[in-house]
Structures are given as structure tokens and as C-alpha cells.
Amino acid sequence: MLITYLGPAGTFTEAALRTIPEAQQPGAELRAEPTVIAALDAVRSGEATCGFVPFENSVEGAVTSTLDELASGSLLQIRREVLLPIRFALLVRPGTSLADIATVSGHPHAQPQCRGWLKANLPQATWRASASNSDAAREVAAGTTDAALAGAFAAPMYGLDVLVDGVQDRNDAVTRFVLVTAAGIGPAYTGADRTTLVAFEMDDHPGALLEMLTEFAVRGVNLTRLESRPTGEGLGRYCFSIDCEGHIDEERVGDVLKALHRLCADVRFLGSYPRADGTPPTVRRGTGDDDFLEADGWLSRLRKGDLGG
Amino acid sequence: MLITYLGPAGTFTEAALRTIPEAQQPGAELRAEPTVIAALDAVRSGEATCGFVPFENSVEGAVTSTLDELASGSLLQIRREVLLPIRFALLVRPGTSLADIATVSGHPHAQPQCRGWLKANLPQATWRASASNSDAAREVAAGTTDAALAGAFAAPMYGLDVLVDGVQDRNDAVTRFVLVTAAGIGPAYTGADRTTLVAFEMDDHPGALLEMLTEFAVRGVNLTRLESRPTGEGLGRYCFSIDCEGHIDEERVGDVLKALHRLCADVRFLGSYPRADGTPPTVRRGTGDDDFLEADGWLSRLRKGDLGG
């Protein structure tokens, strides 16, 4: 079983991937790809069984390349999410001290997450963006730059030392990753699930988002993430990438999906899967599965003239 | 076939009843009852097949006794509505002139509908409320009062003359009547239907009505009448008597009913029946039967893993 992921090796993505059972199965092959697109295209072509990519970060926000890739092209399905706390280390060549560091590199997202520490401890150092944290480490090993922001786990891969660990400004930063496969039957309902979808406005009418949110609200389904993304049709034309509580097999979630399907130009269902944090939804009175099924039965009886009178 | 109606004979209710096919069938017996309750109780007991009662008036508003009777007790079902333009005549004993009239009587609802005419033409006359317009005519015949406001058709019943016809202030006043039967299979969908229901709030929470109206709005179902009625549980506790466009067999109407059933303490369905004015509903994009059925099929496919991808 081939699992492709956003590489290179030695990044947080690989660290997150190694925590999941699919990656630990005998015979699982993990292959780093240079881009999110490449990682997902391998799944689309059937070459890989699964793809593993970052989805959003609590500091930097959505990984837009992931959102956009999932929102277009042949349909993929999210089957699992992983939350990884983000802890940065300052990696250097052996023998380097803080005073020796003139240049620091890392993924563009690494810098804002360590900005405070850098300002306080390396005020003189110049920032150099790299394609990934792992690339930054390799550049340090090659002598191009003096220090890299990366996970401590990347140090041995490049013969580097961890000069300081935990240099991120916030200790609660977390990145969410998703495991995707070809579309098909998804994971079963667990009681603490999340559903991801993309909704495309029927046309550019100003109240479209309000209408969509109302469809969720009247059925008591809470959103956990909402991103507007341009459709490419011009400024002001958006689709909405949405996570909500619950599973497609739940009546209230299915009912929201149907309403959006009627309301929107297109709804792309990207999967229902267990929440990594195990948080069950709060089900408001009147919106449980029993309530929906009971209402279905009631209407059927009414339509048959069995009015209970 | 016995049809009971709110009597006595000679009122607008009887005039409206005589316009419908059920009343014109061979063997149809029409029986005046003293109250709405009595007319409907005869249906509930099985003695009568149908009951015919006033429902609302464009000047005076809802006939609350009808609303309240339909909202409680064993379930009845509206099968037909009738709209009757209201035209009042001033009935007098033969030989009476306007100058002779010291007292005018009629149903309490008659007076406000003719107030302007009375003020202009009979400023000196005293108003005397009667239990019905027909009773008022009988009282004139008996010499108790001098003139009655009633339909011109009541004059011959009591040996009276029509002194002036068309004394109502508005020529567009109309009263709506309903024909009810025991609950069962109702009239079929015609494309221009109305649905009547009573919704009882789950509890006294301030936003209940807003929530109910939102359930209609998101499915594009327009209300044509909304009355709050006390539940008798104290001031501020209401149920809502509602007419909306459409037929229970329409998906969007059924979907609203199901949502209200989940949301409310109780929903009493009082029937879907052809609109007397023949006005078809405006079906907003995404809320037609096709849209609902298509969304049902789409969700079923999604749940089976057929994601079209």
C-alpha cells in the first residue's frame, strides 16, 4: 500500500503521518512528494492508495493548496484527520552558537510562528524562506544558511544539532492533517465525527452565505471551519470550504446536505470521518436522529390520511 | 348526507354554503346550528358528514371560535374553502323610511363594516347587537328594532323590505368559509392549494415564532395567514394558526411540516385543499418537488459511497 505525502521527509507532515495506523501497517510504503498536488494526483491516478497532506494550522490558517486541490479535479475523500502540536527547534551545524547565526531559514509559515523568539534571541539574523522546513535543514547542512526552524526530529536526518528546542511563540499551535483516498464508502459513524464539504454559490447573490449558514443553523449543525476561496471567476466570486460537526449518516447532517444541494450550484462532499479530538456534537432538542425519523413517520402517516384524529 | 352550518338560516354562512357542490347534491341536508361548536360537534360525533363555518373576514379578522374549535378536540380536516364578498342591505318592515329608524341591529361584526354609512345616513340611530344578522332581521320583523343589517337574501325570509342595498363601507370585504369533515385522506394536489395547521410552541421561549417562520422561509413556502391564539395557559402563551401556500403532498410543504413537528410541542395538520382564488404558489428556485427529489437521490447515492468522483 502506497501512501504519498507532502514532503520532503523530515517535516511535520511526515511526523504526523507516522502516527496513524495506515502508515504503521506492514507493507505500507510512504513516499514524499514535492507538492500537495503531486501527493493527491498519485491518489487520483490510482498509483497511491492514500494521500496525506496538511489542511489547516491554528496560527497560519488554511493550507489553501490543499483546499483548492480537493475542491476541484476528480473527487477525493477525507477518511481521517490528525492533529499535531507544532514544536519548532533551532537546528544548526555542530559547534554553532547563537552568536554565530547570521541567517535563519525555514518554511514561510515557520517564521511567523517563531517571530517573537527570533526577535528576542536573534535580532540581527536575516530570514531566508525555504520551500520546507526540511529543505531549510538541508541548506544549513550544506552551509548555505546558519540555522533552520524545523522539528527536532529533522536534526539527525541532516547531521545537525538541536541548539534550542521549543522556539515557537505559542505552545498551543497545532496543525491538522488529512488522509484522503479515492471517493467511495467512507468511515462509519462514531458519534464524534466531522464532515467536510465545498459549497459553490448558485450565482453571485449577496445573501448566499447567510442562506447557507441558516440551513445549518435551523438543523442545529454547528460549523467548525468556514473558508471562502475564490472560484477563479473574478474577485467577489467564492466557494465555501466548510467543516461541520457530525456524520453524513446522521439525519440532520444529511438534511443540511440536501438543502445545500438544492440551494447551491454545486456541493462537493469530501467525507465524514472521526474527529481527532473525539468531541461529540451538541445535539439541540428536536434535531436528533430520532426526531428526524419520527417526523418522517408522522408525515407519511398524515399523507396517507392517518391523522391520528 | 347531513351538512351542519353556523346558523341561523338567512346569514352569509348559509349563502356561502349554497354555492358549493356538496350542498347541491341530491339528498344533501343542510342544518343550521346555533354555534360553531355545535356545527363541528355534529361532525365529530359522526352525525353530520360535513360542517360549514366562517373562518376569517377581511375586515373583522379571524373567527376565533372556529380557530379555537379546530385547534382542540378530536381532529377535523378542512376540505374546501369558499370566499364570499360581503354585501350588506338595510332591511326594514314594509313602509319604513330612513327617518323612521331609531334602532339598527345586526351581528356585532356588521356594525364596523357599515359604520361610515350609518354615521352618514342614520346618525341618530342606536345600535343593538344581535346574535346574528338573521336574528337581527327577525327582531325587526317582530318590531323590537327598526332596521337590520343583513344580506338582502334574508329579507323575504322575514317579510322585510330592502330599504337600501350595499350599505357596507368597503366593497372589497370578503369572508372566507371552510368545509370540514372528519380527518382522513384529503383533497388531491391541484397546483393551487392551501395548507392549514396549528403549531404549539415547545415552551415559552421568545424566539419560537421567528424559528418557525424561518423554517417556512428556507423552503420558500409563503404564509398567507398567521394568527396567534392563547393556549389558555396564561397571558403570553400562544399557539399559532397558520395558512401557507401549497399542499402536504408537495415536498417543500411536507418538509416544513416535518421541521415544525421536530421544533414544536405539537403540530396539528388541518388539511390541504384547493385555494378558492386559484392562485398558484411562487416556487423559488431550488424548492420545487424536482429539487427535493433530486437532492434525496443525491444524498442516497453519497451515503452508498457513489460520490460521482
Place this chain on the structure above:
Amino acid sequence: MLITYLGPAGTFTEAALRTIPEAQQPGAELRAEPTVIAALDAVRSGEATCGFVPFENSVEGAVTSTLDELASGSLLQIRREVLLPIRFALLVRPGTSLADIATVSGHPHAQPQCRGWLKANLPQATWRASASNSDAAREVAAGTTDAALAGAFAAPMYGLDVLVDGVQDRNDAVTRFVLVTAAGIGPAYTGADRTTLVAFEMDDHPGALLEMLTEFAVRGVNLTRLESRPTGEGLGRYCFSIDCEGHIDEERVGDVLKALHRLCADVRFLGSYPRADGTPPTVRRGTGDDDFLEADGWLSRLRKGDLGG
């Protein structure tokens, strides 16, 4: 000071009126009028200082003649409300026993409030509607009918006996009365106030009521009563008679009024006055007077370029 009220004397209206300070002032003259219209017209003409009329009943609902009179004609203002628990007695001529009673009379609203008791105790008696409970008592005294449903306080006025007291089916029935004056400065804010208004839809668009309710909801102002009343322009054309929590001098209430004024064809403000039950409103976070005033100040500063930056 003349106070007119809906007569005749001996009804619940008079009983309620006698509880208020205005009626107990030295020199206050109370005058019964035959109709709500007459009671209010005396105020409009300047003849009376105040009018006192029933407004709604927890069993029978709104007193539509009061709603309609306040909604049209020259503007009047509610300055006080009174809640009176409704307790019916069965009044008879001295010497009458239950077995002697063939006819029972009362105001049309009395019968449904005592229906259960009548069915259980006087199943054979015929109901006769009267113009008022007091008229019913007078008719008993005159021998026209055998028993009257009225307040026990009416018995001595007509030389009748209270055969049974407390014959109402519900002990929590209550009627709400209002004291109105010519429009002007109203009662001051007390912290537990109610505001009454009538909103006329801009035109017959189906979502008008939903829009109005949304204006209340976004400012956290709870409605305590909503009645739709026909405007007389035809079935389906309504105005809305509304009570809400709070006082016009409160920012959130004023803000709702302004929004309705923009949204509606007309808004008729009928007064802010102390709630008879003394219940203070629940003020949601962000909707207190302080919040509104703070926001006003903030916007003013922003507009002057004082952005706090």
C-alpha cells in the same frame, strides 16, 4: 377628571378600573360607555381624560375591537395596564336552585370560559349570549333568563344571589386591561416596562413578518404578544399589533422602533408603560443601554479619525 370605560357597570372592566389610582383620586368620575369605540372616542374628543378598556384575555385572546380602535383614528397612548384574574359566579334570582335553570346568559366570552362547568352541572340549560355579563345579570333580574355568568360583585347591583362562585374552568384565567389617554409624554422608564405598537407592512411581501421579528431578535428585544389584524384591504393583508419588553427610552427598544419605521409602511407607537407583573426584561449581552451608547461613541470617534491606533 372623567374616565370612560367599557360598560356597563358591574362587569370585570369596572372591577379592574376600580383598582387603579387614577380611579381612586378625589374628583375622578367613572362613566360607562356602551362600546370600546365610545369609551375611546370620548378621550379622542377631549371630553374624557382617560379611557379604560379590555385588551386581551388569556383564554379568549385579543379584544379585537380594542386593537382595531387603537390601530386607527387619532393617536391614543397606553399609560397603564391592569391584570385581573377572572372569576365567574352563577347569579340567580333569590330562591332559584340549579334544577330550576333552563337558560344561562352572559357575554359571548363567558361561555367558553365556563363550558366544562356548565356541561357538568347544567347540561340541560340553553345558552343565551348577552352584550355583557352585566346585561346578562339584568336580564336575569328581569326574568328573561334564569341565570347569568358574571362577577360576584354584580349580584347586589341587580338584586341577585350568587348561587355558585368560581364556575370558571380555569383558575388562572386573567384579563388584561389598558388605560389610555391622548398621545403625549408617557410614563417614565421603570426597568420593568412594556411597549405596544402597531406595524403596517410596506407591501404584501411574504417575508415581512420574518423581517420584523428579525429586527427585534438582533437587538435582543423579546415580544410578549403578536397579533395579526386585517387592514381591511383584503384577505392576506395584515398589520401586526405587538407588545415587546422594554421602554422606548431604552436604546435597544428605540433602535428596534427606528428599524421598523424604516422597514414598514407605518409604525404606530402606542406607549411604553410599567408591566403589571413587574417582570424586568432579560437583557442579552451587547444589547444594554451602555452597549448602545458605547457603540455610538465609538462610531463617532471613528468618523472623526480617532481610531485609537
Place this chain on the structure above:
Amino acid sequence: MLITYLGPAGTFTEAALRTIPEAQQPGAELRAEPTVIAALDAVRSGEATCGFVPFENSVEGAVTSTLDELASGSLLQIRREVLLPIRFALLVRPGTSLADIATVSGHPHAQPQCRGWLKANLPQATWRASASNSDAAREVAAGTTDAALAGAFAAPMYGLDVLVDGVQDRNDAVTRFVLVTAAGIGPAYTGADRTTLVAFEMDDHPGALLEMLTEFAVRGVNLTRLESRPTGEGLGRYCFSIDCEGHIDEERVGDVLKALHRLCADVRFLGSYPRADGTPPTVRRGTGDDDFLEADGWLSRLRKGDLGG
């Protein structure tokens, strides 16, 4: 007057900047900065009068570093927006033909905008991300890579040739840039304005966004952009970066701002400024300045007891 901008020179940002009057004034000095942060920090420190940075792109979406910088730190104010159609050229060293190109570089956002062209014309070429399109051109000049995606205007800066112009997949791609200054009095109302703000949820309650959108909707103010951005407080905690039609000096816009200020933990006003596309807003009935002012006057009169009655 110093204007800092996101450099380096030779990018679309510089091209857009050169179109605006501020940059064409005598004495205006334009200085490229390595990051959005640096460009804006120079304004914050008072060193620069204006900063000019990209804001959003119709294909790639928001420029999150700009959104995040404006959402935190000392307050800045948007005074102007610029829309620049995006047209990419393929820049090469003189003498290079398509067949010679093994590597193509550019800003990470350039690749997805030219993906189709690259796939069709340079299927064998490897993509190499650069810090900017201008850096990519410099790398070509240095021989590190073979071709760069950049604006044709960058070619002469680096001694390169335009091998192919117009290689972008969409001809309607446009990037929006903003000119910011220290906070203060902003541009005057023009009738075709846009307002930008950031709203921070009061707490993590699921309906917060729906509530905010409702405040806009009830006042008829259309949103033209909505981005959720993490607050850094953990996944699921967002602030909302919002553009809406209209100017803070318009009543309806000011009224929305006040409502958000009451509703939200914080509202950061980032400016009202002329729309680059000159599109005036659609003002719904009842939401024009006249309507608001008229309602203010009406409420004031009501509160003074001048009820017009």
C-alpha cells in the same frame, strides 16, 4: 514622501503602485521591502507615509500575511485600492528556446495561474518556487534556472527576453492591492466606496458568524469579501476579515459597525475608501441615509411626546 511596498522591484506590486497618484507625485520615494511586515512596519514606525501591499487575488485568494498584519499590531488604515489584471510572461536568457527549458521558477502563486500553459508547453520542465517573481527572474539571469514566470516589465531589469507573453491560464485574473497609512481621517464618501474591517468573535459560539451576517443583511449592506482567519487561539477560533459595500459615513454602514461593536469582542475598522471598480452599492428600500435620518428624527419626536397624534 516615502512609500514602502512589498518588493522586490519588478513584481506586479511595483507595477500596480506606479499607477497611483501618490507614487507619481514629485518627491515620492518608492522603497521595496522584503516582506509585507517590513513594508507595513515602516508605516507604523512613522518612517514611511504609505505602505503598498497585495491584498487578494482572484485565483489564489487572500494574501494572508497582509490580512494578518492589518488585523494585529498598531492600527493602520486603507486609503486606496488598486486592481491590476495579472499577465504573466515567460522570461528567459537571450537565445533560450522552449526546448532548452528544464526548470521554471516563479512565486508560488505564479505556478497555479499558469499550470495549464506549463503542462501543454513545458511538460518536462521542473518547477522551482522563488520568493518572488522578480527573484525568479534574477535566478534565471544568474543561470540557476532556465525560465521565470513574471510580468514582462521585469525582463529589462535583468537582461532577459520575453519568450512568450500571456502564459496565464485565465485572462481575467486580477490582483487587488491596498495603500495604507497611519490611522486617521480617511478618504471622503464618494458614493462608490468599500469598507474593510476585522471582527473578532465574542467567544467561540457556533452562531457568531450567522449573527454578524444578519446584522449586515437587516441593514441591506452587502459583503464583497469574507475571510475567516485563525486568531492563533487554537483550531476553530477565528476572526473575520470583511469587506462590505459603502462608507463609514453612510448611516447604514455606521449602524452595522455599531451593531458589530456591541456583538463582537472587538471590531477593527480598517478604512472606507473608493472602490477601484467604481461600482455604487444597491441601496435597498428603507436603508438609505434619508431613511435612517428620518427614523432618528421620528424616534426623537416620539420620546419627547410628540406623537403626531
